[in-house]
Amino acid sequence: MKKMRAAILYRPNTPLRVEEVTIDDPQDREIMVKLVATGICHSDLLPIKGEVPSPLPIVLGHEGAGIVERVGPGVTTVQPGDHVVLPVIFTCGECRYCVEGQPALCAEVLPAHLMGTLPGGGRRLHKGDQDLHLFYSQGSFAEYVVVHERTAVKVPKDARLDVLCLLSCRVTTGVGSVINRAGLRAGESIVIYGCGGVGLSAVMGAKLAGAGKIVAVDLLDRRLGLAKELGADYVINASRENPQQRVVEITGGGADYSIESIGNVNVMAQAFASIHSAGTCVLVGAAPMADVLSLFPFEFLLGKTLKGSLLGNVRTMIDVPKYVDLYMQGKLPIDKLAAKYYTLDEINEAIAAVDRGEVIRAVIHFD
Numbered sequence: 001m002k003k004m005r006a007a008i009l010y011r012p013n014t015p016l017r018v019e020e021v022t023i024d025d026p027q028d029r030e031i032m033v034k035l036v037a038t039g040i041c042h043s044d045l046l047p048i049k050g051e052v053p054s055p056l057p058i059v060l061g062h063e064g065a066g067i068v069e070r071v072g073p074g075v076t077t078v079q080p081g082d083h084v085v086l087p088v089i090f091t092c093g094e095c096r097y098c099v100e101g102q103p104a105l106c107a108e109v110l111p112a113h114l115m116g117t118l119p120g121g122g123r124r125l126h127k128g129d130q131d132l133h134l135f136y137s138q139g140s141f142a143e144y145v146v147v148h149e150r151t152a153v154k155v156p157k158d159a160r161l162d163v164l165c166l167l168s169c170r171v172t173t174g175v176g177s178v179i180n181r182a183g184l185r186a187g188e189s190i191v192i193y194g195c196g197g198v199g200l201s202a203v204m205g206a207k208l209a210g211a212g213k214i215v216a217v218d219l220l221d222r223r224l225g226l227a228k229e230l231g232a233d234y235v236i237n238a239s240r241e242n243p244q245q246r247v248v249e250i251t252g253g254g255a256d257y258s259i260e261s262i263g264n265v266n267v268m269a270q271a272f273a274s275i276h277s278a279g280t281c282v283l284v285g286a287a288p289m290a291d292v293l294s295l296f297p298f299e300f301l302l303g304k305t306l307k308g309s310l311l312g313n314v315r316t317m318i319d320v321p322k323y324v325d326l327y328m329q330g331k332l333p334i335d336k337l338a339a340k341y342y343t344l345d346e347i348n349e350a351i352a353a354v355d356r357g358e359v360i361r362a363v364i365h366f367d
């Protein structure tokens, strides 16, 4: 057992409170990780704003990276001192999704996420005699986490953890949505709606996969500038131009693929309208739970495909090490996502900056 500090959400629409809590020793196949950095992802904002139901009180945060402090019985994949990133997906290796090669859909993930526990229902974090919940089985707005070893991926010790933490969610979601889910091949065209961390990662993924025309859409010129730097061939400011019309002009009839990375149902409809008749639209943005998406069914008769993707259909043990190598070789320049660093005590300020869209890569640094 260890005492440490964590940022706790007690009620929606109230600030997180940074308080002293206790964390249990890791149990069977669990590891304790001393966090070096954690990103603040847009999904962390949904329980804060009450836009998705969430068990309370909860420690949010799901883009952690750090150093293994201690391991529980039966752990074989890492040892103390190893550097790890913590993708939000647990894979049991035995359910139908894991067996058929779609581990991001593992049957054990959703129940644990909904209950705010570790896979299997364990809770290792306490405030006095009250058990605390964990966001996405992680809860990385804290100095330490105890997680299942199958939610940790070992990374080289010379790679920057304050950059690699983004591989836990946003970068993996963006790159994976293009390569794993859309299945873009060299020369094909793609339009990416939203140039936050996920959308810009999708731009990098499209570049990496050899896309023909890459079109990025956003409301902020600053973000569109970054999209260009990362590989977008065309950018559209949707506050000044009709993005669907422009995409049709640029691609000569509609893009082969579109990605919606924001979680806004109106933008999802625009993304679906931006592909040609045989095109594929991939939704990766997390919309508020009660929102409803309206589409013209006729467009499906034309042959369009609509897909969703959770965490870019990542196969963590295969894809995350690959993305780390690509980053180290300069082929996946995730460090170019403009960063701003905060301490744990500044977390509410950091969350407000993310909410206002001011900062793409807000990272809590723990030292």
Ligand SMILES: [Zn+2]
Residues within 6 Å of the ligand: 041, 042, 043, 044, 062, 169, 170
């Ligand atoms: Zn996320």
Ligand SMILES: [Zn+2]
Residues within 6 Å of the ligand: 091, 092, 093, 094, 095, 096, 097, 098, 099, 103, 105, 106, 107, 108
């Ligand atoms: Zn599974």
